[in-house]
Amino acid sequence: MSKFSFKCPGWGHDLVVRSGVEIKDTDDLEGTICTNCNRTIHKDDIVKQARDHAEKLVREMIGKHFK
Numbered sequence: 001m002s003k004f005s006f007k008c009p010g011w012g013h014d015l016v017v018r019s020g021v022e023i024k025d026t027d028d029l030e031g032t033i034c035t036n037c038n039r040t041i042h043k044d045d046i047v048k049q050a051r052d053h054a055e056k057l058v059r060e061m062i063g064k065h066f067k
């Protein structure tokens, strides 16, 4: 997986995933607790962020090719 770091959906904290835990699937993040605000992270939050991130990458790629 790339270096994309997920953000806490509450306050935009960087979501720190316990070291040694490899995220292979969004299921792995379900129930993760934000270390900054103790907010529980749900899979839907992560899925949305991943989708937004992917769309942004695609837009940048397309922008470069067609400028």
Ligand SMILES: [Zn+2]
Pocket: 008, 009, 010, 011, 012, 013, 034, 035, 036, 037, 038, 039
């Ligand atoms: Zn937080």
